[in-house]
Amino acid sequence: MKAQAVETHAASNLTILAADEQEAILDFQQSILRAVLSRGDSRSMVVDICHLAEMLLPNAVATVMLQDRVDGKLYVYVSPSVPDAAVRRLNGLVPGPGGGSCGNVIYRGAPQFVSNTFADPRWSDLREVAYDFNLCSCWSVPVLGPDDNIIGTFALSSFEHRSPAAFHRKLLDTGATLIGIVLSHAQWQDSLRLYGRAFEAAEEGMVVTDAEQLIVEVNPSMQRILGYTRDALIGRTPALFASGLHPEAFYASMWQDLSDAGAWSGEIWNRRKDGEVFPAWLSIKAIPGADGRILNYVGVFTDLSSAKAAESAIQHLSTHDALSGLPNRTVFRTRCEGRIESGVAFALVCLNMDDFRSVNALLGLAAGDRVLNETARRLREVLGAADSACRWNADEFLVMTPAAELGALAALCARLAASVGIPLFIDGRVLSLSASQGVAQYPDDAANFDQLLAQATSALEQAKAAGKNIVRYARTKANDTAREHFRIAQDLRRALAKREFELHYQPQIDLTTGRLVGAEALLRWRDPDRGLIAPGVFIGIAERTGLIVDIGAWVIDTACADAARWAALGHRDLRVSVNVSAVQMRRGGFAALVDAALQRHGLSPTQLDLELTESVFMDDDAAMRTAFMDLKGTGTCLSIDDFGTGYSSLAYLRRLEVDRLKIDQAFVRELTDDADAAAIVSAVISMAHALNLVVVAEGVEDAATMLHLQALGCDEAQGFHFDRPLPVVEFEQRLAQRAAAGHSRH
Numbered sequence: 001m002k003a004q005a006v007e008t009h010a011a012s013n014l015t016i017l018a019a020d021e022q023e024a025i026l027d028f029q030q031s032i033l034r035a036v037l038s039r040g041d042s043r044s045m046v047v048d049i050c051h052l053a054e055m056l057l058p059n060a061v062a063t064v065m066l067q068d069r070v071d072g073k074l075y076v077y078v079s080p081s082v083p084d085a086a087v088r089r090l091n092g093l094v095p096g097p098g099g100g101s102c103g104n105v106i107y108r109g110a111p112q113f114v115s116n117t118f119a120d121p122r123w124s125d126l127r128e129v130a131y132d133f134n135l136c137s138c139w140s141v142p143v144l145g146p147d148d149n150i151i152g153t154f155a156l157s158s159f160e161h162r163s164p165a166a167f168h169r170k171l172l173d174t175g176a177t178l179i180g181i182v183l184s185h186a187q188w189q190d191s192l193r194l195y196g197r198a199f200e201a202a203e204e205g206m207v208v209t210d211a212e213q214l215i216v217e218v219n220p221s222m223q224r225i226l227g228y229t230r231d232a233l234i235g236r237t238p239a240l241f242a243s244g245l246h247p248e249a250f251y252a253s254m255w256q257d258l259s260d261a262g263a264w265s266g267e268i269w270n271r272r273k274d275g276e277v278f279p280a281w282l283s284i285k286a287i288p289g290a291d292g293r294i295l296n297y298v299g300v301f302t303d304l305s306s307a308k309a310a311e312s313a314i315q316h317l318s319t320h321d322a323l324s325g326l327p328n329r330t331v332f333r334t335r336c337e338g339r340i341e342s343g344v345a346f347a348l349v350c351l352n353m354d355d356f357r358s359v360n361a362l363l364g365l366a367a368g369d370r371v372l373n374e375t376a377r378r379l380r381e382v383l384g385a386a387d388s389a390c391r392w393n394a395d396e397f398l399v400m401t402p403a404a405e406l407g408a409l410a411a412l413c414a415r416l417a418a419s420v421g422i423p424l425f426i427d428g429r430v431l432s433l434s435a436s437q438g439v440a441q442y443p444d445d446a447a448n449f450d451q452l453l454a455q456a457t458s459a460l461e462q463a464k465a466a467g468k469n470i471v472r473y474a475r476t477k478a479n480d481t482a483r484e485h486f487r488i489a490q491d492l493r494r495a496l497a498k499r500e501f502e503l504h505y506q507p508q509i510d511l512t513t514g515r516l517v518g519a520e521a522l523l524r525w526r527d528p529d530r531g532l533i534a535p536g537v538f539i540g541i542a543e544r545t546g547l548i549v550d551i552g553a554w555v556i557d558t559a560c561a562d563a564a565r566w567a568a569l570g571h572r573d574l575r576v577s578v579n580v581s582a583v584q585m586r587r588g589g590f591a592a593l594v595d596a597a598l599q600r601h602g603l604s605p606t607q608l609d610l611e612l613t614e615s616v617f618m619d620d621d622a623a624m625r626t627a628f629m630d631l632k633g634t635g636t637c638l639s640i641d642d643f644g645t646g647y648s649s650l651a652y653l654r655r656l657e658v659d660r661l662k663i664d665q666a667f668v669r670e671l672t673d674d675a676d677a678a679a680i681v682s683a684v685i686s687m688a689h690a691l692n693l694v695v696v697a698e699g700v701e702d703a704a705t706m707l708h709l710q711a712l713g714c715d716e717a718q719g720f721h722f723d724r725p726l727p728v729v730e731f732e733q734r735l736a737q738r739a740a741a742g743h744s745r746h
């Protein structure tokens with residue numbers, strides 16, 4: 001008896017069956033599996049198994065008992081041939097050493113074959129039942145659950161004392177296996193049905209995606225919250241209902257959390273189909289498969305838009321455009337009108353994406369929205385704290401900037417255009433977009449917001465008509481009003497006080513020896529908001545406001561200091577050229593100022609070259625002549641800058657005692673292409689040489705031009721072909737390199 005008690009399935013698996021027995025078992029299996037496949041109900045399938053087993057073992061009844069997970073006792077699940085009275089007696093059987101065959105299967109975790117229930121100690125607790133229902137022998141085997149845990153028993157009780165043959169063991173074994181399959185399947189289906197009901201009925205919106213974030217299922221609440229049907233959502237990604245309010249970094253950290261911890265929760269803004277944006281509390285869980293790889297993501301959304309907590313966020317929404325996150329039209333208009341009321345000048349830029357319709361047509365509206373969202377983000381990046389932007393409609397943005405000076409405004413527009421022009425990656429495609437801009441200024445172009453907008457819009461239309469990626473200005477009545485100048489002058493004054501100016505140096509090369517013989521100091525304004533600003537933008541205003549006098553004094557002093565430092569480093573022959581405005585000359589005391597700077601830094605006057613424009617020489621008044629003679633007296637070198645752009649009279653060259661002549665880049669640029677320009681340059685060089693002037697060519701951008709100038713006998717050259725104007729540190733590196741290379745680069 002003891003030996004039987006420890007027999008295992010493995011032992012019975014090895015049993016060799018007769019052919020007809022094998023066939024019977026196979027039939028048995030097949031009919032049950034067919035029932036499973038036809039999705040019959042699990043209880044009747046188990047009943048079928050019992051009937052089949054009883055057919056194969058006459059004079060016996062089959063019983064399936066399941067262990068209750070809570071009380072641990074056994075209850076009859078199915079026992080079609082056992083009288084109800086017996087079933088009632090068996091229910092609540094406590095597994096244990098006297099708990100009959102089934103109680104011992106659970107107790108010992110192994111099949112139990114009891115041939116004589118009346119005598120076997122394993123039946124001590126059930127002896128009465130054995131007698132009352134004439135259950136003489138009882139063989140019982142475990143039924144395994146999905147995790148190979150024992151969930152119950154399958155027993156054959158005979159109305160005679162008998163021991164199992166190999167075939168019987170196989171029968172029990174097969175029956176138990178099939179019952180296990182049927183029950184696991186049923187349990188799985190039951191839980192699925194349960195989950196399904198929870199999924200369907202949940203108040204929360206639920207989304208299930210696959211590992212690639214493609215939506216595989218959404219519940220009715222989610223469809224209701226978003227306003228999309230199930231069909232419209234299946235196969236799409238949650239990006240479909242992203243609000244666009246969150247920066248890229250938000251999603252990046254969400255995915256980081258998901259991959260690190262397998263879960264994320266937080267507040268997120270989504271967009272309904274009708275465009276309305278709403279806040280939701282989102283919990284996402286990554287669902288891994290058996291191998292640990294993520295199979296699915298399940299997201300549960302709780303719509304917060306009705307919640308009190310979301311009120312402040314709603315406030316944000318009511319003032320911001322949902323798609324771009326920029327202030328909305330009302331807020332933007334109010335800001336502009338505020339400036340108008342207080343009479344503060346500003347410019348309105350109307351920026352419209354070029355050919356945006358084809359983006360929508362090509363990639364769909366969702367991708368189009370992402371493009372607009374990204375564009376808004378880029379515009380925000382370009383704009384300074386004082387600027388403000390909104391999405392006025394569809395693909396049109398308005399920018400309000402206090403930058404009123406045309407140069408600064410142009411620089412801003414160029415930066416806006418450049419930021420829109422950075423290629424975009426959308427849905428695996430690279431998009432290169434551009435935008436056109438129309439600019440109108442308050443108060444020059446209009447007196448109120450609507451007029452100003454109309455002006456900017458019509459300027460935009462002109463820009464569009466002229467092609468893509470173009471900026472057009474509304475006709476400005478008076479760009480140079482006194483007030484505007486006053487304000488820019490203030491900016492310049494601040495720049496001077498805050499040391500926002502710097503000098504860049506452009507090397508000048510001797511065309512015969514290839515040596516770096518000089519450098520032109522070129523002024524730059526490093527505005528903290530607008531970046532590096534070229535002199536063309538502000539020199540004119542500095543001249544008109546007289547600020548050029550102070551700025552110019554700083555330039556002379558700084559250039560002398562730099563040149564003195566280079567001389568100390570051994571570059572004693574290096575000449576520094578400084579641009580001088582006619583205004584500086586006329587103000588009086590300029591020569592004294594130059595003298596003082598030379599003294600202060602111990603620089604030889606021959607190392608300083610002052611570049612004057614032709615206008616200085618055309619000005620025939622006495623003050624200018626005196627200033628010029630005084631300057632000559634300092635012993636510095638004097639050059640005529642931009643020769644050819646002004647009056648361009650070679651005749652007056654003779655009258656003037658200048659040392660050098662710089663041919664304007666307009667001629668130099670055309671030199672190799674235009675025979676007229678070549679003839680003029682050639683004539684200028686001959687004339688200048690006849691007057692003992694050194695000729696310098698500006699704007700040499702390529703080797704061909706350089707060779708042509710060499711052939712014409714030009715003395716020196718400067719231009720991008722050699723070097724751009726370099727920040728001091730870079731220029732000093734260039735000096736060192738050239739010294740090391742023996743000055744023989746060109």
Ligand code: C2E
Pocket residue numbers: 506521522523534535536539548552555578579580581611641642665698699700701718719720721725
């Ligand atoms: P400029 O004196 O004729 O200076 C030459 C200009 O040509 C510089 O422009 C220089 O960057 C640019 N350039 C040099 N090589 C090339 C080339 O190969 N190709 C082309 N396309 N351009 C080249 P930048 O620095 O913008 O200066 C513009 C003008 O501003 C100067 O013309 C000068 O008239 C004025 N300026 C610059 N610094 C000062 C200053 O300290 N005081 C005064 N009063 N005027 C200044």
Ligand code: MG
Pocket residue numbers: 520579611641
């Ligand atoms: Mg110059």
Ligand code: MG
Pocket residue numbers: 641642662664665698
């Ligand atoms: Mg020039």
